[in-house]
Every structure is written in C-alpha cells, then in structure tokens.
Amino acid sequence: MTKQHSRTIIEVHILQTTAPGNLNRDDTGSPKSVIYGGAMRARVSSQAWKRPTREVFRELLDPSQLGVRTKRVVELLSKRILAIEPNMESVQAVNLAETVLTEGAGIKLAKPRKKKSGEDNQDEDALQESTYLLFMGNRQYDELARIAIDANAQEDAKAAIKKGKKHIKQIIADDRSIDVALFGRMVADATDLNVDASAQVAHAISVQEINPESDFFTAVDDAKQESDDESDSGAAMIGDIEFNAATFYRYANVDANRLNETLGDVSATAQAVGTFVKAFVSSMPQGKINTFAHGTLPELAVVNVRDSQAVNLVGAFERPVEPDYVQHATEALVRRERELETAYGIQPVKTWIVRVGEDTKAAEELAGEVSSLQEVVSSVESLVADRLSQE
Template identity: 60%
Template sequence: MSERTIVEIHALETTAAANLNRDDTGSPKTMEYGGVTRARVSSQAWKRPIRRMFDDLLDPQDLGIRSKKVVDILSKRIIALDESLADEASELAEAVLSKGAGIKLTAPRKKKGTEDQEDNRLNQSSYLLFLGKRQYDALAQLAVDTRKESSDLKEAQTAIGKMKKQIKQIIKDDKAIDVALFGRMVADDTDLNVDAASQFANAFSVQAVDTESDFYTAVDDEKKASDDDDENGGDSGAAMLGEIEFNAATYYRFADVDANRLFDTLGDVDATAKAIGALVKAFVMSMPQGKSTTFAQGTLPDLVVVNVRDTQAVNMSGAFLTPVKPDYVENATKALVKRAQEMDKVYGVAPVKTWVVRIGDATKSADALAEPVSLQQLVDGVEETVASRLSQE
C-alpha cells in the first residue's frame, strides 16, 4: 500500500444572478474553454472566505495573520506582555523583524492630502507576510525578555540583532494551520518559506455563459415632484444611475490537499486530520462576497465528491470540456461521474475512499461513486481516514 494520502474535493455549485469575482473593469471574470466563454472565479477569491471561516472551525490561536502591518501587530503583543514598554514597543518590534528576521520594512505610502501632515503610521513589510499568531507571541516574548536584560533600548536592539538564528527558527517552527495549508513566501529569505500543502483550481462554469447587465437607479427620498428650485427643474426621477454586470452559472470547483506534506509541517496526526476536515467543510460552506449585498449569492453545492487517493490528485475539469446542456446540474453530474470512472479504469488511480454529499434528484447519478452521506458524516469520515492512514506510517 502506498504511503501517500491525497484528499481531493470536487463540487458542483449553482448561483443565480451574481458577480462573485470581478476583473479590473468590474465585470465578472471569464475564461475561454472548450471553444466557448465560461464564468470564472479565481482560486484566490474563494480561498479568502475559506480562511475566514477557519476562525469558526478551529482554535484562532492555531491560525495565522496575513498582513503588511507586521510592526503594528508585534508591537501590540509586546505591550500586552509588558505595558511599561508601550513607548519602545515599535522600536523593539522593528528590531526583531528587520535586524533579527531580515524582513525589509518600509514606510507606508501617504494618503492623498496628507503630504504636509505628520504620518504616525508604523513601518510595514513590502509584501503580505503570513505568520502564525503563536509565532508573533513567541517573538514578542523574546523582545520583552531581551529588553529586561538590557540597560536601555539601544542595547536591546543590538542584542536582538545578534539573535538572528533564534528568531528565524521561531518563524520556521510555524505550526499555524492556514499557513501550512496555503503556504508562505518570504521574498527576503527563502529559508522562511512554507510550501503549501493544498492546491486550488479556478472555479469555472460547466456551460457557456454570457455576461448580462443590470441598469439601476437610486431615488432621493426627500425629492418631490413639486420641487422647482433645483437644477433639475423639479424632476422627481433618479438621483443616481448605475450599471452592474452579472452572470448565472453552475460551477465546477476543485481543490486537493497532500496530507503527508501537511503532517510534515504540523507534526501531529490529530491536528493534521482536523485541519483537513476543517478545509473540507469550509470549502463546501464558503462563498466569495463580491457584490453580496446586491445579489445575496448565499448558495451551497448541489454535489460534493471527496476522494482519498494514494496515487495523485486528479482534477476532473476535462469532464466539462464540451459544455453541458440543460439541465445543467443533472448533465454535469453525469459527466463528472463518467469522467471519474474512466480515469480510475484507464489510469489505475481508483480512490481508497469516496464520499458523496448531494441534494435533489438531479445529482442521483453520483450514487454510482458512493452512498450519499451528510456533510458532517463526510467531515468525520475524512478526519478518521486521514488519521488512520497517517498513524500507520
């Protein structure tokens, strides 16, 4: 038996009018596939709501923070440990991050209209740094301890600058679950990088999709037809006009996670299994929030198929190279099942275990892959299978 444990998640999800992920012009993102235009949602647009959902599924202390405001974050943790260092916290934080970790810090760009005003904002990293909360706590403790052992701030900064190996080791020991899943790139020092244990594909529509446009108006509540003293001569029409583009589609979504790689980073079987269970649940329940107040696109998948393989992850996007015809969910389900069965037969990549979560009669052909279960049964089954396989290594 192969020692590899790869968990892959497939989903079919339908949204009505929505603009989940906009391009630089405000239009819903699209792609050309199979000779037609498809709706598309970037992997980044769906990963963010997944990460945000982790706050409800996992211990927040086991997660990371992705931000440029690293000095501000570390300063607040230093003050939380010792309020007497409030006036020196930012200098100590800069010493730890810059002199110790080797992270380049720069002054934030000034906002328009503030050129002649004093800017009290703290220095930032030049890129988004993804660092575990426990790492921030450990770095803050190091700064506080070093300051207590020094006669003044300058001596403490010098001492911190000589602790590069210790500081970098704290960062390397990062066990934050989302950092391990999604990876970290540190431009200033590749030794601090973390390879992502998961991969996310761009979601795309299984059918050809045309972008439509919604022309809207907003009326002034206080404006009356009798008003004749304004520039519109008493016009009681709209005070504002606008246009929003949208589409409607059935999306194929895919992601996978290498349980072995995640275990290498986290170093704990139960933590790894729990992290993958949380990823599966968040993948299913999350939704990008683009224009959500306008379209309320709070849907859930029609079909979810989760496989555990000991070979490699298999993206089933080829099932939809030929655009499916109405009924989209039913025909997309049949295409997905057919593709999965052919892949397993031809390439010998049959899953070790498969779970199916589905709703409605349109997805009943997926029963050929596995007996349908609830989402919680799926999550529990994935965690149990991952933990059992990792424990056998």
C-alpha cells in the same frame, strides 16, 4: 521499501449553482470569465475562493491555531508586546518590534507608500510595514513578543536580539498555524522562512456556456422624490452592473503528507484536512453580495482520498453541458471519473458524496451512499489520521 499507501491526497469536487451575481470582478468591474472548450465560461479565481475559505476557519478553529496575513506586522507585534507588558511605553514597544523583525527575522520594513495623489502620508508617525503581505501564526507573534520583552531587560536590547537571530528565525520557520501550512508562505527577503503550500485550489468555471448580462439601476433621492415641485421621479444616480448566473465546477486538493511534515502532528493534520473540507464546501466569495445575495450551498460535493496523485476532473466539462445543467454536469463528472479509473488505474481509496435533489442522483454510483457534510468531515479526519499513523 515505499509503502503502497505512502501518499494521502484529499480531493474535493463540487457542483454549485449560484444566484445571479458578480462574485469575482476583473479590473473593469466585469465578472471574470475564461474561454474553455471554445465557449465563454464564468470564472471565479482560486484567490477569490481561498479568502472566504480562510474566513470560515475563524469560525471552526481557535485563534491560536491560525495566522494573520498582513503588512502591518510592526503594529501587530507591538500590540502583543504591550499586552504582555502594559506598562511599557508604546514607542518602546514599536522600536522593539521593528528590531525583532528586521535584525532578528531579516524582514524588510518601510513606511507606507505615498497616496496616489503624490502627497506624503498624512500620519508622519505611521508605523513601518513589511514590503509584502506576511503570513505568520498568532503563536509566532506571541513568542516574538516575549523575546522582545526579554531583550529589553538586557543592557543592549538590539545586541541581544541580533544574538538570538537564529532562534528568532527558527520560531517563524516552525510555524504550526493550520492556514499557513495549508496555503503556504513566501518571504522574498528570507527564503528560509518559506512554507510550501499543502493545498491547491483551482479556478472555478461554469459547466455551461454563459453570456454576461448587465443590470441597469437608478438610485432615488428620497427627499427629492417627496418634493411636489420636482419634474422628475427623484433619480439621483444611474449606472449598470455586469453579472452572470452559472453552475460552477469547483475543485481543490490537500496533500496530507506534506501538511503533516509542516504541522508535525498527525492529529493536527487530520483536523486541518477536515477543517479545509468543511470550509471549502461551505464558503462563498463576498463580491457584490449585498447587491445580489448570491449565497448558495453546493448541489453536489464529492470527496476522494487517493494514494497516487491529485486529479482535477474539469475535463468533464470541456464540452459545455446543456440544461438541465446540474443533472447533466453530475452525469459528466461521474463518467469522467470512471473513464480515468479505467484508463489509468487510479481508483480512489475512499469516496464520499454529499448531494441535494434528484438531479445529483447519478453521483451515488461513486460512493453508494449519501452522507452529510459533518459525517464526511469526521470520516475524512479518521481515515487521514489512520493512514498517516501507519507511515
């Protein structure tokens, strides 16, 4: 019989006001946007917030717990081989790396693509790359490096690697890297190496209607400006940058059950969930950040644990909120949560809130008390570990 609390889903709902900026650009350089509720909204894609979230992981976790997403798989693996066997010739290490990846793992490799000019890559000795970004754990690279070294000690290294193909694939398939487990891996050439993502991240949208603005700028030539015989003020370049400012609703969730299936360890799963919550809340896209210094922290973070299904509360903002944006967005978020609870009986198992300022006071209706982010992370980890241990 299925237990009532068989599912453990963690949701993160955030209201965050950013400074004027261009966090996430489209192909024309303009801030991304979307029409929602009949009104233009600022938008930041899920990919643009996943990347900085993963960057925060590096500050919170040991490299052995993380993966690397790259096409330069031959370079990485050959470096690991040479780190273990420094006396090996680099050419031999590269050949072994290519063989392990192609003959062992079944990953397609190719020379880097030609430049846009049509000229061949200037480096004729450029290492082969995977034909797509491959997301694989640091531990996997280390294990594959040892296999390559062991095979090199055999009379026919290539044959030894081919013979161990099943074992090599199993090493990659058993990837226990936290970021790979959370964000998933797709390998078109070898679908048996795919990892289903345990985390979902929504595109962030502004709670209010926005109108993009443009910043006209000039760049001054310092030497020209100091010359007395110049007739102008020294402007050497002019241009404009589009930007916007908004209060964003951000949302993500983690399926702790699926995450635990991938990681195979309750303690590691709880740590992964806590790390994701902390990293997602505190991360910030870096687009044009040197120009706008738009980095902020959320006014409000609501963390729910549900035992039914994940629920995005973006419908609270189908009608754009009016100033004061944070206050009215908080009230709309709370109202939406309560209405869904009444209509569908999906009250969270537990809710925590982290809030700043009086404008977010209405959120206390959801949790009763305010917590710090670190308190929330610790509590979420404990609750996840407890629930998973009872399954």
